[in-house]
Amino acid sequence: MGQAKSFGVECHAVSADDAARMFPFIVKDGIEGAAFIPGDGYIDPYSLTMAYAKGARLHGARIEEGVCVVEILREGRRVRGVVTTHGTMSCDVLVNCAGLWAKRVGNLAGVPLAAGIVEHQYFLTEKTLKFDASLTTLRDPDRNFI
Ligand SMILES: Cc1cc2nc3c(=O)[nH]c(=O)nc-3n(C[C@H](O)[C@H](O)[C@H](O)COP(=O)(O)OP(=O)(O)OC[C@H]3O[C@@H](n4cnc5c(N)ncnc54)[C@H](O)[C@@H]3O)c2cc1C
Structure with missing residues (x-):
């Protein structure tokens, strides 16, 4: 709750009965x-x-799929382009939005990122019609990482 509030997210403590x-x-x-x-x-x-x-x-964006950045080209501290599996592209600005691979991509530019990966577990269920569409979503964070 502290974290949510620090981001300005509305958050209320409720009793087990209310939950x-x-x-x-x-x-x-x-x-x-x-x-x-x-x-x-x-x-x-x-x-x-x-x-x-x-x-x-x-x-105006052009999206290319199935392309992997394998090298980041630099001039001093500036990124000038990327070498990809589909050729080399130059750029003025490179945004590292590689998600859980961002640390690896950062390393390509010599930039260490304090980002780590936490393994999640999830399971898939059959569709059920027993749940009301307006049912609130539920998270049990205590059991996220066991
Ligand atoms: C099992 C699971 C369940 C989740 N459930 C939720 C949820 O319920 N609600 C929620 O809000 N969030 C959830 N998340 C988190 C959410 O999926 C991520 O926070 C979100 O996808 C991050 O988006 P992103 O665009 O930053 O990175 P990503 O979606 O990870 O995208 C990164 C992209 O970079 C690409 N990439 C990586 N390396 C390279 C490279 N060298 N060259 C080119 N491309 C590269 C990858 O292929 C990928 O397409 C869940 C995550 C997981 C794994």
């Missing part, structure tokens, strides 16, 4: 309370990515 009212599928045993973030939600990641791509193209 169970919002998300009836939890077992309340041992639960002291929960953090409720009204602005949290679910969005289809594929559609969101496609929407971003469409917006970028509308504003």
Whole structure:
């Protein structure tokens, strides 16, 4: 909650009973309370990515897929281009948005990044119609990293 509030995200502490009212599928045993973030939600990641791509193209971006940056060309402290698996490209500005590979890409430019990777577990379920579409999303961060 402290972290959420430090980012200006609205966040409320609620009792275990309130949490169970919002998300009836939890077992309340041992639960002291929960953090409720009204602005949290679910969005289809594929559609969101496609929407971003469409917006970028509308504003003149060219997107090339299946291309890997293997070397970063520099002049002194400035990046001048990248060597990719599809050839060399020059640039004035390079944005490192390689996600969990950002540290590796940073290293190509000699820039150490204090970024680490934390393994997540996830599972896929069959679709069910038992859940109301307005059901709040639930996260159990205590169990994220076991
Ligand atoms: C299992 C899982 C579940 C998640 N669930 C959620 C969730 O529910 N909600 C949420 O908000 N977030 C979730 N996240 C986190 C979210 O997916 C990431 O924060 C987000 O995708 C990061 O976006 P990004 O664009 O910074 O990086 P990424 O989406 O990781 O994109 C980085 C891109 O860089 C490319 N790349 C890497 N190296 C190179 C290179 N050398 N040359 C060229 N391209 C390169 C990669 O191929 C990739 O396409 C989840 C992540 C995981 C792994």
